[in-house]
Amino acid sequence: MGKLYAVGFGPGGLEYMTQKCIDVIKSVDVITGYTTYVDIMKQYFPDKEYIASPMMKEIDRCRMAIELAESGKTVAMISSGDSGIYGMAGILLEMKHEMKSDVEIETVSGITAASAASAILGAPLMHDFTIISLSDLMTPLDLIMKRVDCAGQGDFIACFYNPKSKKRVDYLKRAADILMKYRDGSTPVGVVRNAGREDETSYLTTLDKIGESPVDMFSIVIIGNSNTYVEDGKMITPRGYSDKYGFAANGGKDE
Amino acid sequence: MGKLYAVGFGPGGLEYMTQKCIDVIKSVDVITGYTTYVDIMKQYFPDKEYIASPMMKEIDRCRMAIELAESGKTVAMISSGDSGIYGMAGILLEMKHEMKSDVEIETVSGITAASAASAILGAPLMHDFTIISLSDLMTPLDLIMKRVDCAGQGDFIACFYNPKSKKRVDYLKRAADILMKYRDGSTPVGVVRNAGREDETSYLTTLDKIGESPVDMFSIVIIGNSNTYVEDGKMITPRGYSDKYGFAANGGKDE
Structure with a gap:
């Protein structure tokens, strides 16, 4: 079993990321998120593996991220701002329950808008x-x-x-x-x-x-x-x- | 003329600090703030110069920080959470105006509680x-x-x-x-x-x-x-x- 992080990277610049955000992004096997967010992170962490998906496919992206973590990967689901404020943390927890998954989900707070x-x-x-x-x-x-x-x-x-x-x-x-x-x-x-x-x-x-x-x-x-x-x-x-x-x-x- | 940063360092752990917070703390001449906050930062940055003051002396601490910056020092006024949410940013801007100072004040956002x-x-x-x-x-x-x-x-x-x-x-x-x-x-x-x-x-x-x-x-x-x-x-x-x-x-x- 891997682990899933709901990571808020803040406004966008590397300097606004928390140390924990940077450490998690560097350590995970796969980074996934809305295409715009993936493009932002690729600037700073070009050598990582990314899976981008369009905004409209949010449920599918969450399901995929949970399945990836279940298969043993560590995964970061990224979003701008704080993943805990109108972010991905809630939908991931909801989907985890819906899928009866016992994957560990950790929220990494970011600077909200x-x-x-x-x-x-x-x-x-x-x-x-x-x-x-x-x-x-x-x-x-x-x-x-x-x-x-x-x-x-x-x-x-x-x-x-x-x-x-x-x-x-x-x-x-x-x-x-x-x-x-x-x-x-x-x-x-x-x-x-x-x-x-x-x-x-x-x-x-x-x-x-x-x-x-x-x-x-x-x-x-x-x-x-x-x-x-x-x-x-x-x-x-x-x-x-x-x-x-x-x-x-x-x-x-x-x- | 130096510069004054209103720095929010987030909940307290180094991992919750933004990259900018860490960079500013490392670069400034003097770090000042309420005693409890100074003690937290000393754990992570023991070699810096600190000026701690009790909670009740907030106005005096702001005046001192502005005067230090005017004298050419770069100064970080630290607080937990986000310095922009019930934090030191406002009182510093108010005091700057009151003192008719033209020191530059920059707010460095942190993870709010x-x-x-x-x-x-x-x-x-x-x-x-x-x-x-x-x-x-x-x-x-x-x-x-x-x-x-x-x-x-x-x-x-x-x-x-x-x-x-x-x-x-x-x-x-x-x-x-x-x-x-x-x-x-x-x-x-x-x-x-x-x-x-x-x-x-x-x-x-x-x-x-x-x-x-x-x-x-x-x-x-x-x-x-x-x-x-x-x-x-x-x-x-x-x-x-x-x-x-x-x-x-x-x-x-x-x-």
Whole structure:
């Protein structure tokens, strides 16, 4: 019996991979994943054996990876970001159970897109936040928009994954309209495209303009809470709701 | 002029550090941070220069780090997890502005506690989630509990940071009671203590029992959404609200 790793390699650059990710990738017999991810890893680890599959064949890819591990191979199923956040870890565990396999599956965490985008924008995630996927392929649109409304009510910073696709052109605008029931149209918004890759771009805008701003499926959108501000080109959410310079006590940690 | 890095080193083990974290730590002149974090880094990088300071002196530590960088040193301000999530990135940018300094500050993302805990528990974060700190040192308790209520309304998976301290013994129970207005008491809950460190422990329980379960300030608590289940000892949130085995199309990604 081999072993199966669900490996998140982070945004894409080698420098964002954890030591464990690098060690696992170097040690396994086979690396498998969506074609785009395989192409990224081949740049850094060209001598490994890869099995690439198109995005639409996810279940087949999981089954194949589990069967490979059962046959004695060590296998890494790779994805960008964190394999534990909207990643491959869940579907692998589900398929393992479905196949009544007793192969060992280990998740190797990676830097998720919200972390990578946050570092580029400044410090927007210094307070409570939500991560919401705006893709309605597997989640009813009503529930997605209900969650956006909850993010608004609770004054959460909101990170949107999958903010737009060819088919979903207006969901981001609808989400922004919902949030504007609760916070000002001037609320800072940061957009990062291809965070941590060579062609990374980012910009800051405001909640009332994000609906018309250039955003695509490779972008992450971070909407500030009611206290978020922009200073020296950086998007910053204060860590507390107390007086800005009264936070000297212990900065919100009471450990 | 030197440079200042806000470095998140992840849960604690060297294997969870990114390549960039390791490179920056190796290259800087001085590493500074809360005593506990300095002790962790000294294990792996014993030959570096460290300046440790107690938790309560956070503002002073930031000022000192900025002044050191202004004097020409390269400095790493370290913290566990991701420096961009409830971390040092924000306070450094705020202090830089306050001090009218033009020192360059770069954030180096790390694996945040939710990611590390998730990998240990199974795959609880396969759908939309909130991260909420239950510490009320800098946030009004009413707002924290309002956010918990919003997490309940929106059927978000809920990750609680700082779930308990000596002074805050019942907040987690209050949060669980609020969530039980919206989801069943049998909802799976995972607790991870010292995720990714040598003395890591974890267990699964349910929402109706978490209030009385052993949780402390070094723990992360992850509460499932209405679809989360436990199978083979793993906590799993399905990636969609569609039929469990009808997700073969593309697994929620429509890129």
